[in-house]
Amino acid sequence: MAGFGIFQDTIDQDVYKYYADGEWKVSSSGNSVIILNPSTRQPQYKIQACTQDEVNKAVQSAKEAQSIWAKTPLWKRAETLHKAAAILKEHKESIAGCIVKEIAKPHKDAITEVVRSADLISYCAEEGVRILGEGKMLVSDSFPGNERNKMCLVSKIPLGIVLAIPPFNYPVNLAVSKIAPALIAGNALVLKPPTQGAVAGIHMVHCFHLAGFPKGLISCITGKGSEIGDFLTMHPGVNCISFTGGDTGIAISKKAGMIPLQMELGGKDVCIVLEDADLDLAAANIVKGGFSYSGQRCTAVKLVLVMETVADVLVEKVVTLMSKLTIGAPEDDCDITAVVTESSAKFIEGLVDDARVKGATFCQEYRREGNLIWPLLVDNVRPDMRLAWEEPFGPVVPVVRITSVEEGIHHCNASNLALQGCVFTRDINKAIMISDAMETGTVQINSAPSRGPDHFPFQGLRDSGIGSQGITNSINMMTKVKTTVINLPLPSYTMG
Numbered sequence: 001m002a003g004f005g006i007f008q009d010t011i012d013q014d015v016y017k018y019y020a021d022g023e024w025k026v027s028s029s030g031n032s033v034i035i036l037n038p039s040t041r042q043p044q045y046k047i048q049a050c051t052q053d054e055v056n057k058a059v060q061s062a063k064e065a066q067s068i069w070a071k072t073p074l075w076k077r078a079e080t081l082h083k084a085a086a087i088l089k090e091h092k093e094s095i096a097g098c099i100v101k102e103i104a105k106p107h108k109d110a111i112t113e114v115v116r117s118a119d120l121i122s123y124c125a126e127e128g129v130r131i132l133g134e135g136k137m138l139v140s141d142s143f144p145g146n147e148r149n150k151m152c153l154v155s156k157i158p159l160g161i162v163l164a165i166p167p168f169n170y171p172v173n174l175a176v177s178k179i180a181p182a183l184i185a186g187n188a189l190v191l192k193p194p195t196q197g198a199v200a201g202i203h204m205v206h207c208f209h210l211a212g213f214p215k216g217l218i219s220c221i222t223g224k225g226s227e228i229g230d231f232l233t234m235h236p237g238v239n240c241i242s243f244t245g246g247d248t249g250i251a252i253s254k255k256a257g258m259i260p261l262q263m264e265l266g267g268k269d270v271c272i273v274l275e276d277a278d279l280d281l282a283a284a285n286i287v288k289g290g291f292s293y294s295g296q297r298c299t300a301v302k303l304v305l306v307m308e309t310v311a312d313v314l315v316e317k318v319v320t321l322m323s324k325l326t327i328g329a330p331e332d333d334c335d336i337t338a339v340v341t342e343s344s345a346k347f348i349e350g351l352v353d354d355a356r357v358k359g360a361t362f363c364q365e366y367r368r369e370g371n372l373i374w375p376l377l378v379d380n381v382r383p384d385m386r387l388a389w390e391e392p393f394g395p396v397v398p399v400v401r402i403t404s405v406e407e408g409i410h411h412c413n414a415s416n417l418a419l420q421g422c423v424f425t426r427d428i429n430k431a432i433m434i435s436d437a438m439e440t441g442t443v444q445i446n447s448a449p450s451r452g453p454d455h456f457p458f459q460g461l462r463d464s465g466i467g468s469q470g471i472t473n474s475i476n477m478m479t480k481v482k483t484t485v486i487n488l489p490l491p492s493y494t495m496g
């Protein structure tokens with residue numbers, strides 16, 4: 001249960017503490033932030049509103065801890081990460097319980113998120129041992145005009161302090177996808193968890209605490225992003241920012257200093273369905289891709305672009321499958337649960353109203369109670385409607401009927417968001433050509449967009465991001481290359 005058993009140090013009366021210098025602490029601000037339960041819209045948890053001074057202190061102790069951690073053998077770093085993974089898995093129920101209450105994720109999906117996160121940490125530890133354990137040696141005589149008198153040893157070194165800012169929808173998984181690569185690479189880590197999801201994040205950080213990392217190496221600074229975010233992202237002590245979220249990331253990238261940035265931002269993932277597609281497969285993927293976690297995934301199917309000739313059949317199949325979705329409480333494992341906040345529900349409603357006024361066809365009656373929105377397929381969406389371009393981040397999927405593949409590709413490439421996309425066809429040659437023409441970070445052929453498995457590269461083009469995630473890419477991104485050149489007095493050739 002949240003805040004009990006091994007987690008009792010994380011809470012002071014009814015306010016969760018923040019974590020710095022190896023200890024759970026109460027903020028000197030005397031202020032807390034209330035987290036509302038999306039389903040009940042009642043206060044569920046309280047977290048500390050940290051001060052700038054507390055950020056400064058956390059950064060200072062991260063700096064000291066990092067120099068110790070950088071001297072810790074790689075196998076030992078990996079061993080400590082494996083330990084954290086095991087503790088996390090052991091406490092999956094408590095952590096999933098927080099996820100259910102804070103972000104209304106269905107219980108079974110919350111459990112999957114925690115287990116997936118533990119596996120990510122372990123995989124990252126193993127991958128780190130492999131890729132950081134080996135370097136490169138270059139010799140000078142491969143470049144014109146040189147003899148073999150210089151040997152260049154290339155290795156990867158830590159950046160220093162990585163600032164991790166994950167979004168609400170995967171408060172554990174998208175936090176560890178930043179924490180584990182940062183740590184295995186020898187960095188210290190400052191986490192600013194999303195407010196909605198912070199308590200799950202605090203429980204997860206406690207698992208790292210119990211695993212025995214040096215004090216100060218990891219900290220968890222809580223508070224509203226709008227209040228403490230700029231101070232953190234512009235902090236001179238931060239050497240790298242790994243951020244996942246919405247347009248906030250664009251603003252951060254403009255304000256941050258000359259440090260590496262990893263930005264995974266929004267998506268408007270299209271699903272192109274051709275005449276020769278397996279329409280049952282496409283329909284099943286549209287429903288799974290569009291409505292899992294009520295559409296609150298950056299990789300959700302956010303626009304169906306279907307050839308007019310098969311549109312009626314596809315829409316009918318999707319509507320039939322949608323009628324089987326259960327709607328209600330995350331505790332009951334319902335498929336569709338309340339969206340994260342009231343402002344999110346209102347935003348989604350605004351998109352739906354716009355489509356209604358402009359003449360789209362509603363395949364179901366629009367229904368909303370509080371933050372709970374019933375799943376909705378909106379057919380005959382046209383490019384002048386907001387739903388054609390904006391991401392609802394909710395259980396609403398628009399359908400645009402197209403008369404040519406080129407029209408679909410054009411729509412996909414005209415969007416400022418370019419995370420993933422998918423294409424359904426039985427013709428692999430067409431699939432490859434369409435995939436090549438789609439200017440997005442990833443194209444899935446005959447399956448809905450998806451980030452995982454977590455070692456696959458994951459990236460967005462245009463406003464969807466900077467850099468690439470995925471375990472290997474994140475480890476590499478959180479290191480810098482260092483070279484040491486051995487200069488010989490005379491050229492030396494092996495066996496020469």
Ligand SMILES: NC(=O)C1=CN([C@@H]2O[C@H](COP(=O)(O)OP(=O)(O)OC[C@H]3O[C@@H](n4cnc5c(N)ncnc54)[C@H](OP(=O)(O)O)[C@@H]3O)[C@@H](O)[C@H]2O)C=CC1
Nearest residue numbers: 167168194195224225226229245246248264265266267298
């Ligand atoms: N590409 C991807 O992998 C993903 C993209 N997303 C995108 O994220 C959006 C929804 O997630 P959401 O959490 O609402 O996104 P936000 O961008 O609102 O928030 C993301 C994180 O940034 C923090 N934050 C807010 N303001 C600042 C600031 N000024 N400086 C620094 N940090 C700040 C938030 O904290 P706080 O909660 O305290 O405000 C939160 O931790 C959608 O657009 C979605 O597409 C979501 C998941 C994955």
Ligand SMILES: O=C(O)[C@H](O)COP(=O)(O)O
Nearest residue numbers: 170297298299450451452
């Ligand atoms: O945050 C998100 O929405 C993700 O990065 C998507 O992950 P998923 O495809 O595994 O749901």
